[in-house]
Amino acid sequence: MKILAAMSGGVDSAVAAARAVDAGHEVVGVHLALSRMPGTLRTGSRGCCTIEDSQDAWRACERLGIPFYVWDFSERFKEDVVDDFVAEYAAGRTPNPCMRCNEKIKFAALLDKAVALGFDAVATGHYARLTRDADGRPELHRSSDWAKDQSYVLGVLTEEQLNHCLFPLDDVESKAHVRAEAEARGLAVAKKPDSYDICFIPDGDTRGWLEERIEMEPGAIVTPEGERLGEHRGAQAFTVGQRKGLALGRPAPDGKPRFVLEIRPKTNEVVVGPERLLAVDTLTGRRVSWAGRPVPEAEAGLPFEVHVQVRAHGDPEPATARVAEGDDGAARLVVDLHKPMRGVAPGQTMVIYSGTRVLGQATLESARSAEFETAARAD
Known part of the structure; x- marks a missing residue:
């Protein structure tokens, strides 16, 4: 098969591409440029789509002897992931940008372009298993390594998309085995730390980042019964389950901490109460x-x-x-x-x-x- 290997610059995607090559497929590597200002993305172990990640992906493809390209999806990323993230918070919801990126970018825009160019499937380094039922229709399953299972973030994939997916790491026993395999293959990313957190918020200050993009209006912090306890600077910067940053100045009658229970955008209220x-x-x-x-x-x-x-x-x-x-x-x-x-x-x-x-x-x-x-x- 003709396979497009999505190369994030990490160890998982590099080993996945290597396994696709070993299986006899015609493999081409591609890295996605998701920002026109790479400095706004996290770097080092906290990133997943930076300039250094692109360089790591290129070096992996050089080692594997496969072609390497960089595709600019920055506009789609801004519209479908970053703008959606802001809109969801503005509506009082708590979005998952990584899920939206998988849905809209890595398995929609990327896969659509790959199929249009004649590729049979896109291979990624996700930890998940793909099987077929008795009628040959795809089924997505958890990875053999439940500790690293990533089937959750792939839950947005449709049947048609699964028909064009390849997960070469479906049988790995652990991340340690992947790193060992990468080292044995001479891949420089063998010891590269995992990525995490939101890549487009460089300093990790989600509240500060949102305050620059959403018009925050002061409002009331109230109990479920409607008692006013204090004032907030903007309801959109809170999330359900949050404990810190309420600044109420006085404890609950039972002395226990209060948590954010609900965001009410229409009334601009933050509802707080006991953990239960x-x-x-x-x-x-x-x-x-x-x-x-x-x-x-x-x-x-x-x-x-x-x-x-x-x-x-x-x-x-x-x-x-x-x-x-x-x-x-x-x-x-x-x-x-x-x-x-x-x-x-x-x-x-x-x-x-x-x-x-x-x-x-x-x-x-x-x-x-x-x-x-x-x-x-x-x-």
Whole structure:
């Protein structure tokens, strides 16, 4: 097959490309330039798409003896990831920019261009497994190494996209094995640290970065019952579950810390309360998509048992899911948790699993706590 290897500049993508070469594929490496001002992206171990990453990707391709190109996706990245991040926070939600980057850039814009150029598939260094059902349709599964499993961030992929994906690291036992393999192959990135955090916020100060892009208006910090406790500088800079930075000046009556429970953009209020009110019972998601064939119950509107995960490194929790129609006529994924989940915020992505298989995902529209709603109705 003719394979386009997405080269981030890290050890995983380098080994994935090497394995694709070993498998006999015709491989071409490409690195994505995601900013026209590289200085605005994180560097060193905290980056994933900087100039130094591009150089590391080029050196890996040189070592493997495959062609290397840099594709400029900076405009798409700004529109689909950075601007979306700002818009979501402005609406009082907490987005996951890495999920949006996978959905819109790495497995939409990149894959579309690859297919248009005649490539059969895009290979990446993600830790995940791709299998086929009895009818030959793709199924996305967790990696053999659950500790490094990245199927969560791939939950946004559709069946058509999975048909053009290749995950050569599907059988690795651990990240240590990947590094050892890279070193044995003479790849300079063998000991390069992993990337993390938001690449387009250089200093890690998300609040300060947002304040430069969103018009912040002072407003009230209130209890679920409506009691005013203090004032904030801008509701959009807060996130559900946040404890620090409230600056209320006085403790709760029981002396325990308060946490952000809800952001209310319409009234510009930040609702705070005890930690126990962060536990939610029901999750409702919009922008539903399926990673392969939906289970029959989903297509029929019937409930089905799943495990749901709301963070890349979070624990999957048992739940009952169903597909319902929202007020706007679009599909909603409704998940009733078997036990409450703590600190879930609208804007996060929930990915549902059946065993190791990724069924699909949705962007959280609401996370409901029966106790919190009872307290709020008392207002």
